[in-house]
Amino acid sequence: MSQKQIITQHQKKYARAINQAKNQGINSFQSWFDKSTNIHQSTLRGYWDVTYHILTPVVCDYLNKPEDKIALEIGYGGGRLLNAMCSYFKKVIGIDIHDEQQTVKKFLETRGKSNFQLIKTSGNSIGVKTNSIDFIYSFIVFQHLPTFGVLTTYLQEVYRCLKLKGIAQLYYGKYSKLNLVDQARNLIVGYKEITNAPVNHTSLVIHQYRMKKICRNIGFKILDTGTSYKRSPDGYRNKPGGQNYITLLKQS
Numbered sequence: 001m002s003q004k005q006i007i008t009q010h011q012k013k014y015a016r017a018i019n020q021a022k023n024q025g026i027n028s029f030q031s032w033f034d035k036s037t038n039i040h041q042s043t044l045r046g047y048w049d050v051t052y053h054i055l056t057p058v059v060c061d062y063l064n065k066p067e068d069k070i071a072l073e074i075g076y077g078g079g080r081l082l083n084a085m086c087s088y089f090k091k092v093i094g095i096d097i098h099d100e101q102q103t104v105k106k107f108l109e110t111r112g113k114s115n116f117q118l119i120k121t122s123g124n125s126i127g128v129k130t131n132s133i134d135f136i137y138s139f140i141v142f143q144h145l146p147t148f149g150v151l152t153t154y155l156q157e158v159y160r161c162l163k164l165k166g167i168a169q170l171y172y173g174k175y176s177k178l179n180l181v182d183q184a185r186n187l188i189v190g191y192k193e194i195t196n197a198p199v200n201h202t203s204l205v206i207h208q209y210r211m212k213k214i215c216r217n218i219g220f221k222i223l224d225t226g227t228s229y230k231r232s233p234d235g236y237r238n239k240p241g242g243q244n245y246i247t248l249l250k251q252s
Helices: 003-023 026-034 039-054 057-061 080-085 101-109 148-161 180-185 208-218
Strands: 070-074 091-096 116-120 133-138 162-173 191-193 204-206 220-229 240-250
Touching: 003 026, 003 148, 026 039, 026 080, 026 101, 039 080, 039 162, 039 220, 057 220, 070 080, 070 148, 080 091, 080 101, 101 116, 133 148, 148 162, 148 204, 148 208, 162 204, 162 220, 204 208, 208 220, 208 240
Parallel strands: 070 091, 070 133, 091 116, 133 162
Antiparallel strands: 162 240, 191 204, 220 240
């Protein structure tokens, strides 16, 4: 199967599952993306995840006057993070592979947000102009990508779209989620594609050394690395999650 066919098949599988969740109601739609019990909890947890996972101290060191800046989210899902980010930035653009833009638009508008734009993506590109974005972030998305090649393409796209001195905060699947045998078997390449993974299960994990190498080769300066936490702030710092993050600076 070609790379294009893999991406298309992957996109259709996720879009179909998300549409089914939407047809069960707004609470089911929102909980599909973050396991919340209702839309109110999903909205609140969106603010918590933005606070602890996206706007880290290092990110904040490089974000001056965010009220004048444009942010972009890769994989906005139900819009819970995008909703929070609209409170901090002049404009927030969201891209995703699903077809539920109107559902998310209504969710955001009922929360008083209007400074956003939703774009359907092909699954490996960012449909905005070169050097046009100040801050790009992604959470619980890259671990669901179908192939390592798609990840690499997204990282190249992030670099293209960021302005000079722009920042990216990107989460990806932890390599340590593999069993010890698989970790040893794939250590040289530094990643593993988990083929035929069910929807919403991890399909790509990357070793930190490989992620750093890719980002440096593209031209990024690495500012920070770290881990995600489950259900922040419940037991924060005591419950590491299944993702690592890398904070990147476009320096040239």
